[in-house]
Amino acid sequence: MSPGTDNSVHIPPELIPSILQHISPTSSFPFLLPRQAFTNGSWQQYRHDLRTFLRFAFVCRTWCTFTREIMLHTLIVPWLDGSILQLCSILRQYGSYSRVVMIFTMDADGPMQLLDRNDFYAALGKCFRSMPQMPKVEIYGTMDKIFGHSLPAEVGRFEFTSLRSLKLVGSVGHNGKSILHALGRSAAFLETLEIMYFETWPSDQSLPTPLKKLRSLILQCTYLSVPGIIGLLRGPDEEANSGQTLRKLVIIPSHLQSLPPPDITPLLTFDSTGERLRFLMIHRLDPCRSLECCPALETFIYVSPTSSNIFPFLPRMLRRLAISATLLSPSDRFVAYISSENAQNLVHLAVALNHETYLAFTTMGQPFASVTEACKEAGVSLTWIVPGMLGLGLEGWDDATELFQTVKSLPRARLKMI
Structure with missing residues (x-):
């Protein structure tokens, strides 16, 4: 090769995302979080892999742009972890890349800077305000930690106007009233609500705002309270219940619940909810009675x-x-x-x-x-x-x-x- 010839290899920009997806932790992230992810700490492996992936951001300016989008797509926020302050600073400039936030409300292993609860909530609120296109939030662990009776004022100012999917995974020790109010702030925009491992169900409470756009309700290994679920769908306004928009319903009762579990026919017949369903998955429930209520599945x-x-x-x-x-x-x-x-x-x-x-x-x-x-x-x-x-x-x-x-x-x- 003659002197002066450019020996560098140029990768077309449109190929870079495909290359990075093969080494990105986000591509395998759903499989990294098994059923007990919020107790066995497997989510910490994802954070470790993400820090390793950071090295690819320094290859060149073009790679930095693409890696930023991957790195900020799914954010892990441990309970009271002081690293949220650094995350706040990053999101002020790059928050538009974030799509999923996962909050783990349990103590992390190893040394970490712990924040005061109010300071943590204040920082979390700033993060949310910096993510205008965040469609999904998942919360793992003990719900009472983040939705307890001593709810700080900062939580009341959380705005989830872009939120389309909310997943709550963990345990509830109280009657769940504060959880319903937390849902209420995003209820008007939610399209998917997933609840897992709730061994109690909020009783005699209703959402302050109806779930007007809810299309998917997933209850996994959760205590099955048919009146409670009907109340959730009905909301505060009986004329604008979310049963009119629901198309997907999954009910897997808790294994701790008495056998046989309650009959879900009243839920499916509530405002003809079953007649509008297109997707139904049930476990340990009467299939024949359920199918009779769902002619369009x-x-x-x-x-x-x-x-x-x-x-x-x-x-x-x-x-x-x-x-x-x-x-x-x-x-x-x-x-x-x-x-x-x-x-x-x-x-x-x-x-x-x-x-x-x-x-x-x-x-x-x-x-x-x-x-x-x-x-x-x-x-x-x-x-x-x-x-x-x-x-x-x-x-x-x-x-x-x-x-x-x-x-x-x-x-x-x-x-x-x-």
Whole structure:
């Protein structure tokens, strides 16, 4: 090569984001936070990986721009951690890049600068005001720490006008009135509300502002209070309840709740909520009574072991169905269903195998050969959900994969596509 020739290699700017996504902690972050993430400290690994990723910001000015967007997309805010002061300073200039904030209300391991509770809330409020496009907030740990009776004045000034999704994961020791008021400040804008591991439910309380835009309500391993949920949807104004906009409902009752769990029919019939649903996932609840109230479902997920014959109750609009393998015995019920007009819109079927059926599946070849053949003839994609193995991925079911992991009967799974 002749002297003076430029030996540097130039990477087209449009390729840089793809390169960085392969080494970015945000790409694998959902899998880094398992069910007990807020107690086992696995979220701290994400912060460590993020600091390692920071080195890529110094490659050049172009890389700095792209890494900034990735680094500030998902923010981890430990309880009372003094690092929030530094975060405040950064967000004043770059807060428009932030999309998700996760607050962990438990003590972090190792030395850290702890702030006074009021100072922490004041800094958190400044962070929120610097993030005009933040659509999602997740709070993990003990809810009473951040939504306790001694609520400081700073919390009342939090503004979540851009918030579209709120996730609360943890325990509640009091009646939850302050939690409802915290929800009320963002209720008018929320489209998704997810609550996990609440062993109590706020009683005799209602939201100060109705959930006018709520489209998705997810209750995972949470105490099921049907009147309480109806009150949440009704809000303070009975004429503007959120049951009119709800399209997705997931109910996985707490395993500590008495058996059988309460009947959810009053919830589904409340202001014809069930008639508007397009997505329904329930666990350990009566599937037949629920299906009768939801004629327009496009997705139904029920992987609880049951001997009930749900096929006559499945709506004609159904496109995706996930069921327990116990529903396939006897298999002639399913074969009759999938060949009928009621299943003419069905595109995907997922079958959850327990350990016994999986053993038969591996030793006997094809114990559900008639089911497999019926699916092929009907042009329906068939997926077997195998328990006890690492990983989980439902192709085309991105909105349900995390929910499968929560069901106790399928703590871990991987899929075999046929």
